Amino acid sequence: MTARQGRLYVVGLGPGDAGFLTHDASAALEEAEDVIGYAPYVARVPERPGQTRLASDNRVELDRAREALSRAAAGRVVAVVSGGDPGVFAMASAVFEAVEGEPAWRDLDIRVLPGISAMQAAAARLGAPLGHDFCVISLSDNLKPWDVIAARLEHAARGDFVIALYNPASRARPQRIHDAFAILRGLLEPETVIIFAKSVGRAEENILVTRLAEADPSQVDMSTLIIVGARGTRVIARAAATPFVYTSRKAP
């Protein structure tokens, strides 16, 4: 057998709706011989005869990355799929962590194809809440200590950034979202705009616009993306629809 040049695509599927997919992502999914990812994401890739599909559990990013890299190194065209953007709290970081651990993988043909991340889809549904300077924070303390997260929340709040919060809650750490809101309540005005955007782009999509004083963090689950407004974030009430929300380009 002659040596063949493999390739690894790290593909962002965007939020649920296929309309968010980029043309490059679609082309890579068609080209791939092997599709690898967390099971619900693999299920979103249209099946193609002859394509191998490897669906795995959520907690094994690094194993999944190594499997994908091994196959690409063996000459296969592989797509690792992520929801949202693989570069934003998704598979790309794990892939390059695996590459760093294995010198033979450094010269592989690896192409990251960005996707629409949950905060972008949520923002678009509402108007433009990310319309000015913002911070993006994962509340998961699986891989970083809570005090790092707490310090980042404080800096983001004191800097009057809009804040997008990923991975806000799970059964393993139900208290963290309450801790996060306690920090925000200590630093931000009660009328600060809060958005709970659940399952954006999927059938069960549900978006709530409220204020920090009224927000109930126990409504939040792992499929919720939270946006915390800045002082310049404004709400435009509408007659028969979710209000528009945007952050002014001007300092308030």
Added chain:
Amino acid sequence: MTARQGRLYVVGLGPGDAGFLTHDASAALEEAEDVIGYAPYVARVPERPGQTRLASDNRVELDRAREALSRAAAGRVVAVVSGGDPGVFAMASAVFEAVEGEPAWRDLDIRVLPGISAMQAAAARLGAPLGHDFCVISLSDNLKPWDVIAARLEHAARGDFVIALYNPASRARPQRIHDAFAILRGLLEPETVIIFAKSVGRAEENILVTRLAEADPSQVDMSTLIIVGARGTRVIARAAATPFVYTSRKAP
């Protein structure tokens, strides 16, 4: 003439390359009767017989938004086009600012279609430098005072966020990028990873990976997206290519 329901799409074209376009964005550009935007973005939309194209200067976002909303209110299907994601330092905020100023526009059918923003495309080219908590800051002081920008840079640096900097320089304010780097040098280690990503997705694309001690801000122009690494940002050297850069999911 019977009344007709107009619609306004606020469409993200992504960075230059058409492969970054989403399927929803392509469909909206085909459907639109009027395409409105800053001239270089309008030029990227494939021409279609019967479609009106209105290209304007960069500094008139609010006028452009009002023109688009007036046309939609008159029953036309209009697309306002932005590079990148319209929700990230682009047209969406101006559109909703215009909506807030005119109650008759609040119940229009307005659909924001997110796109791949410059930071995502730049990050994807390198690996996963935005792979953990990050802040996104525009260095433009057209609409906000410099002291707000300076305070946000400080908070972002002290919080050990990765930082993406948009609108880093212009002929009107050549000193600001030097001021920004002076702040970063006062707070971050000399070996902090710095990425200058120029014209990502276009023919003249040029990406430099360096360190804060060596970075020369005078190389930066308005088409450059800057990424400042966090303590967990790592560089993987390669034999014959730009190094990979990723930010670890773990706290350093």
